[in-house]
Amino acid sequence: MSDTTDLPPGLTSQPAPSPTALSDTGQAAPGPADPGRPRQATAATLVALAQADRTDHFICRDNKVFAGTHLIIEVMEGTGLDCEARIQDAFRRAAALCGATLLHIHTHKFSPQGVSGVAVLGESHITVHTWPEIGYGAFDVFMCGDADPWKAVEVFKDTFDTEEVAVRELLRGAELLSGPGA
Numbered sequence: 001m002s003d004t005t006d007l008p009p010g011l012t013s014q015p016a017p018s019p020t021a022l023s024d025t026g027q028a029a030p031g032p033a034d035p036g037r038p039r040q041a042t043a044a045t046l047v048a049l050a051q052a053d054r055t056d057h058f059i060c061r062d063n064k065v066f067a068g069t070h071l072i073i074e075v076m077e078g079t080g081l082d083c084e085a086r087i088q089d090a091f092r093r094a095a096a097l098c099g100a101t102l103l104h105i106h107t108h109k110f111s112p113q114g115v116s117g118v119a120v121l122g123e124s125h126i127t128v129h130t131w132p133e134i135g136y137g138a139f140d141v142f143m144c145g146d147a148d149p150w151k152a153v154e155v156f157k158d159t160f161d162t163e164e165v166a167v168r169e170l171l172r173g174a175e176l177l178s179g180p181g182a
Contacts, residue, residue, distance in 0.1 A: 046176060057145045058173070067173030068124055068144035073153060074167075075137035078160030082113050082132035090159040091119035091126050094152035100143055123147045135162070142172065 046065040049058040059066055080086045084107045095102040101122030108116050113133055119126040124142040131137075139156060141149040150167075157165055 046173075059144065064171060064174055065176075066171040067176075068142055068171075069149050070140070070142040070170040070172050071149050071152070072168040072170070073139040073141060073156060073165060075135075075139060075156050075160050075162060076164040076166070077135045078137055078156075078162045078164075079135065080132075080160055081130040081135065081137045082109075082115060084109050084115055084117070086159060087115050087117055087128060087130070090155055091117065091128075093159070094126060094141070094155040095119060095121060097151045097155055098141075098143060098147045098149055099151075100147040121147070126152065 043065065046058050047060065051057070059068065075081070087107055088105050091105050092102060094100075102119060103122055104120040106118055106120075110116070114130050115132075116129045117127065121143065123144045125140070126142075127140040129138050137156070137160060139152075141152045143149040153165060153167055157163060
């Protein structure tokens with residue numbers, strides 16, 4: 001059975017590069033047969049992870065298989081970015097709307113201003129660090145499985161009363177099949 005047997009149409013895999021790194025002692029790094037070294041991801045393995053019955057499964061979309069969608073969200077000209085309760089509420093609403101499983105929220109209020117926080121999800125996380133004196137909040141939303149992190153953007157716009165939001169998307173783990181630089 002080839003590595004591409006269960007891939008979406010048009011998706012192919014590239015062989016993983018051979019390890020050639022040296023350890024700190026100058027000895028050859030452990031090879032793929034070393035039990036202490038993680039297995040190389042094959043296309044079939046990743047597709048099996050995508051089909052697994054778990055909340056953090058890999059995703060098959062647009063002929064790609066990847067671990068999750070990571071959004072870098074920059075809220076600008078926002079209000080309320082110094083309020084822990086408001087940020088925690090945004091985390092809760094975003095997790096629910098995105099279809100994610102909220103496990104824990106931790107925030108910290110700085111003096112004289114600013115908040116950092118994390119919402120740990122069954123599917124990964126949401127984080128923030130704010131500079132309320134300039135209306136800026138730096139959010140990270142990383143979700144695996146069926147959760148849709150793009151829905152968090154509207155929550156942040158609404159919660160922090162702004163339309164000034166910039167978003168960059170990273171497909172985490174997409175390089176597992178194509179290899180670095182492909």
